[in-house]
Structures are given as structure tokens and as C-alpha cells.
Amino acid sequence: MPSATHAPRQLGSTGPSVFPLALGCMGMSGMYGPADEQESVATIQAAIDQGVTLLDTGDFYGAGHNELLVGRAIRGRRDRVQLSVKFGALRGPGGSWGGVDTRPVAIRNFLAYSLTRLGVDYIDVYRPARLDPQVPIEETVGALADLVKAGYIRHVALSEVGVETIRRAAAVHPIVDLQIEYSLVSRGPETHIFPALASAGIGVTAYGVLSRGLLSGSSPKGPTDFRAHLPRFAGDNGARNRRVVETLAQLAAERGATSSQLAIAWVLARQAWVVPVIGARTRAQLAESLGALEVTLSAEDLSRLETAISPDAIAGTRYDAHQMAMLDSEKGNG
Template structure:
């Protein structure tokens, strides 16, 4: 994959930000799914950029800074090819644990300072709070990011996993480019209330978890170090029931001569021109498989058949454990 492809870009809302239809999510390159290889990760980022992918998604807390430093290495002499989407706010502890969320204005400016240094760049293209801080009004957080936009350190402001009220309040302070939220064939909650508001306000969607962390592509947890072992959808009888659902997706994909993961990504692409799926490829082989989905065209008949075969209400288990679900403003 060394040639850029002429595939129509998508607009992230009405802010003017134009991106390749798929974004590369880099979280898995910093250990969330088990062991990783930095050289292969960098090669995967390079392959994505060479293909024409523009948006790279990361978080300053992925690998406690490792992910940003990795991307910084990958972007040496390639910065002009990439748009960087960075999440911030999640607090880490030395033993790898989590210490809550800080969206205070002082913390915002502190977080961005370190991100710019780790990434080796003079600005971040899209900056977003990873999870809503219940102790800080969203107006204060967005206002602090808006100051960074004015100063030239940030280009666009995004949101992550927040609900309708928070979206409206944030957008009233400063135009929002996109909401990053989990959305897939089996995680369709945003369709009912959140997506209509995004369309009303001219806000785009960067959809992560489009493969439900590999569930829709047939991947299962690999053991110690793979955080999916703690997710309800990958546990016990839940996993067995969900794999039966995935078998139906595999059957439909086989009829089209493609892989189930490609069909799952194509489904998300077909659900709206304002949606940009974030693919979490850690290897060049995974990247190549996912990129092929941009060439899969699904008719309304195809979509109806897929949704009839794999009902969102049939999935067993929530997308996060109970504690994490309670932290999601988007689920309230």
C-alpha cells in the first residue's frame, strides 16, 4: 500500500474538516489488546498514510503516553499527511490503573502541553475530552480548548461519549467538529437521540468500536494483557450467544465474497455520509483488510437484510462493564 487512492473524502460536520472515509485508531498499538511491536505499528501508520488515510486517533493516556510518542516517531517527515485527533482527561496511576477524569481549564492546558511535546508537533488538529468530568461544567472545558484554538495550538474541538444535553451546551460555546462514540451493527444506541441532534447542529461522527473490538470479525481475547477479557460481551455464555449472531454476519459476507469485518465496516459507512469509522488496525494485514471496506457498496435492501439478521437487541452483554457504563454521559 504505497499509492494514495482517489476516494471521496467525508466532512466532519460543518466546520470544514475533510478526512478520508476511514480513520486509523492507534490505541491497540500500546498494549490494550496484548503484546505489540512498535516497528510494525509504525509501518502500519505509514501504510495508512500512504494509502490516503488522513485522520489518526489517539489518547494521551494510551500506554500512559506511549501511543503519542509512537505516533510522533511515525510522523517524522510525514506530519503534513496526517490529521491528529487526541483525547485527554483520563488520569493514570504508576501501576497502570485509572484515577478518574479531569476536565478543568488548568488541566486542559497542562494536558495539551505534554501532548504537543510527545507528538513532536506544533498543533493538534482535533482535541477532545475523553469522558465528561462530572465536577466541571462542559462550558468551562470547551472554553479552555477554545482559548487553545485562538492561540493556534488546536484546530478543531471534538467531543467523546457525551449525550444530547452536553452536546448542545458544548456547541453553544464553540462549534464542534465531531462526536466520537461507539457505534456498530450491535452498538446502535446513538441512533435514537444522539444522531438526530448531531445532524441538526452540523456535527460529524467518528465511530469507534465498529467491529465491537473484534467480535464482529471473529476475534476473541488472547489472554493476559487483553482488556477484552473484562468486557461482558466476551464473557461466558454471552460470548457464545454473540458468536452465533456473528455467524449470520459471516454468512451474508461470504455471499458477497468479503470478510465479516469488512461487511461490518461497510455497514457503518453506509449509515451516513457524516460518519467516519475508526478502524483499530495494529498490523498492516489488518489495515489492508479494513481498507477494502471502502469499496463495498451496500444497497438499502442489503442494509435491511443485515439489520434483520443481526438485531442490536439480540446482543448479549453491555459494551463496557457496569462501572464504566456509569461513567458514560452518552448512556444517561
């Protein structure tokens, strides 16, 4: 059992020690089309039983459904998990996007509802889902620091923000990790953001490690699957990207692994302070993802993989143009 992949990883210099893979629960609340609620609960519980500690959710996933689901799954298991919750996104009744609100009064409101839905009296890692352009990050983090002092949250974290925002936030209160998309085909954070995090002692929880299933050969399951609206799955981009996926599958087969396992193993091998967030919705997907811990990649393996699948081999941005424009992490920060 290779210690490098199985050893716990710490979220930054001030955060908790966690299992090397986190379980992202968003897909269990309709984002990828209908999900089986019983299977979702069984998957979360199986993950906990197999050592996974960090569960990632958001108060706006399924308009609160995801937190209720996670709360049900962890009942009687609270002492074995760490909850990472994103807040601040505003949604309409039909699922429309209403922006972000990270005013201190809004934060306290969001947190009160999350604690109730999850059935807990504190949240381990709490983070704004996106930067609110109307509220200085110092004001947001200051409010979170007050909630740490009050015992309602244990650690403050960030999501999809750039270097300047990271520095300003860290000057107010210790930040344990940045959640950002990072994969074999989404490597932008390596240029400026990762060096800034490393120098500040801030970790990473990496989502989209399979580029929302693209790297595993998955495709949108219908109009309610939000991937149907993502550039990498659409039209000519989708056709070109399928060729990239075929290359990954071939390289994985040579190692006796699946495409998913090789893609996750690549993220695990890149930096010891990065924790991949796997979006397994079933116990079978969970078992496959955990198998990535058995795939050990040498420097030579990494070089070969990165040469075969370079970031510019993929067609299309990770979000549509409107969403990309709202990402602080994409504004001149790498």
C-alpha cells in the same frame, strides 16, 4: 470505484475534510495485549501512504506510549495527516482508572505534554475523553476555544457525551465531531444523539465498529487484553455472541467479503457524516479494513443485514457496569 465510499468526508459543518476511514492507534499500545512496535509504525505509515489522513490517539494510551509511537510514525509526514487526540483520563502506575480531569489548568498541562510527545506544534482535533462531572462543559470548551485562538489546536470535539452536553458545548464553540461507539450491534446513538448531531452540523467518528474485534471473530489474547473484562466476550455472553458472528461471516461470504469488511461497510453506508475509526494493528489488518471501501451496500442490503443481526441479538453491554454508569452518552440520551 464507488464515489459514495471513497469520497472524503467532512467532520461536521466546520471541521476538516478527511479520508472516509480513520486509523485508531490505541491497540498499538498494549490495550489488546502486546503489539509489535515496528509493525505498528509500519502500519501507520502504510495507512498514510494509502490516503488515510485522520489518526486517532489518546494521551493516556499506554501512559503516553501511543503518542510517542504516532509521533515517530508521522515524522516527515505531518503535512499529510490530521491528529485527533483525547485527553483528560487519569491513570495510575499499574494502569488503574483515576477518573477524568478537564479543568482549564489541567487541559493546558495535558496539551503541553501531547505536543511534545507527538513532536508537533498543533493538534488538529482535541477532545476530552469523557465528561468530567466536576467541571461544567462550558468551562472545558471555553478553555479549548482559547487554545484554538492561540493556535495550539485547530478544532474542538467531544467523546461519549449525551444530547444535553452536546448542546451546551456547541453554544460555547463550534464542535466538529462526537466520538462514540457505533456498530451493527451498538446502535444506541441512532435514537437521540445522531438526530441532535445532524441538526447541529456535528459529525461522528465512530469507534468500536467491529465491537472490539467481536464481529471479526477475534477473542481476548490474555489477561493484559482489556477485552477479557468486557461483558460481550465473557462466559455465556461470549458463546451466544459467537453465533451472531457466524451469521455475519455467512452474509459476508455471500458477497465475497470478510466479516470485518461488511461491518465497516455497514457503518459507512448508514450516514455520510460518520467516519469509522478502524483499529488495525498490522498492515494485513489495515489492508483488510480498507477493502471495506469496495463493498457497496444498497438499501435492500442494509435492511437484510439489520434484520439478520439486530442490536438485541448481541448479549452484554459494551463496557462493564461501572464504566457504563460513567458514560454521559448513556444517561437517557439514547
